[in-house]
Amino acid sequence: MPDQLLYAMEVSLNGLMAGIMYSLVALGFVLIFKASGIFNYAQGVLALFAALTLVGLQQGQIPFSHVINAIFGTELHSFGWTLPALVAIALTALVMVGLAWLIERLVLKHLVNQEPIILFMATIGLAYFLEGLGDVMWGADIKKLDVGLPQGISETIDAITFNAFGYGFFIDRLDIVAAVVAALLVASLTLFSQYTKYGRALRAVADDHQAALSVGISLRFIWVLVWSIAGFVALVAGIMWGSKSGVQFSLSLIALKALPVLMLGGFTSIPGAIVGGLIIGMGEKLFEFFAGPLIGGATENWFAYVLALLFLVFRPQGLFGERIIERV
């Protein structure tokens, strides 16, 4: 097989893996959008906040220690413990549920029946607030996140591809884990929403608020539930991104890459978020590989957005979104 083709295959595989990372963030967007029609700008920051909290809890960092030290002149930094990864993850999940409850209490509750654009603006505010809170609580330095996920080149895939093509592919084992986790997440979310009473209630609320109330569904409970699930998905995304590139504040910018993913996949489709992520991930890597050298490189920064723009023109509902029908 020609080398060029083998490289392209390796690049597309890596692109697919990177795409899954985008999908993980996009998934959180879709969940909240489906259930409440809110485009949650804060989803990326939610992932950042989850990752910061996870590192902080795991390493026994004292929250707000900078502030406390500055005010009282103390030298507090750490509780002096290191929690096992699973315990820290469980605790962080609880924190995310608490955060969901607070968001409902302090923000959403007061904006019931408002225009979507107002709710969107509220989530922008929420994003900046959470970013600041994360900073004050846990500090702004780049942190290393290690919850024991395998990293580095996958020897197995290297060996298999070397035997098959005479050229070993480089695939990060962390990417493979991310792919498996994403698949599990989507499968369980789909089962939950299709076959459980809360899933049904969730879909009901997404469909018609008035009807949902009339069958005895509390909207507030459902919103806390949805934001908790979105917080949990953000935690998963935060773990994956954090393990890959460290926990840093640029993590919240990933949210922007999730936008083209959503435009491709459709704002209301969970499978769409996954497929959209895969297409964007693979597309931008392949485009860089083939077209990059011709036009001077750095195409990865804009390729996704141009693709999204094309979709907006020709298929605004995305690949899997509900068809927009105007009835007259």
Added chain:
Amino acid sequence: MNAMNPEGYVTADGRKIGGVLMEMKNITLRFGGVKAITDISFDIREGEIRAIIGPNGAGKSSMLNVISGFYVPQEGEVWFHGKKRAPMKPYQVAQQGIARTFQNIALFEGMSVLDNIMTGRLTLMKSGLMDQAMWWGRAQREETEHREKVEKIIDFLEIQHIRKTPVGRLPYGLKKRVELARALAAEPKLLLLDEPMAGMNVEEKEDMCRFILDVNDEFGTTITLIEHDMGVVMDLSDRVVVMDYGKKIGDGPPDEVRSNPDVINAYLGVSHD
């Protein structure tokens, strides 16, 4: 027939009507300066089919919304099961066993008929969030039990052929029937129907009439309905409340109401000859 007897009464066709299930006491509802309902009182007996009629804008739907908790009246009390009801949210009212349908149909358009009707049973499902998330034995057993009940309702309302169809694709008449099925699925103590026959053709109306009577007969469900079609109301209901401009102008068995001069005026206008 003595509607004032606290123990209940026997209808012309021999059905026994029980004591008071719900009582509205001096309800007044305002939207800003506009009075939608002015000082209205009436009761609903157990097992009864109670109609609320009146010209357009008389406040019938507002009254139904007060009963189902969508509107909170400024004055007056709602008594249910002999207890005064604290102001509550619509979902809490639903949990108390009051199910309803809407004038403009409020179904979950994207969900199948079966799923729509299953949502009607949410208030009866007892398993908790953890059970559900893990899909443990209890949640699974519960799902099967409720599914069986729902299938019975589907048979009862003769909608087997559209069980799996997304509701958005159904014609109007069938949507109305699915909405009734969803309300029935909650096994309500009190069923509120907001213009169940509006916009239907004669055949669909006859079907709907039959279903309403069957529901009352078979499950003993107390029904309160709003309807425009006088013929339908007179055939169906045991007692009728007549409203006009937010006030009650008549209350009693259909025959009595029909000969009430105020009611005739409201419907036909005052004669000047």
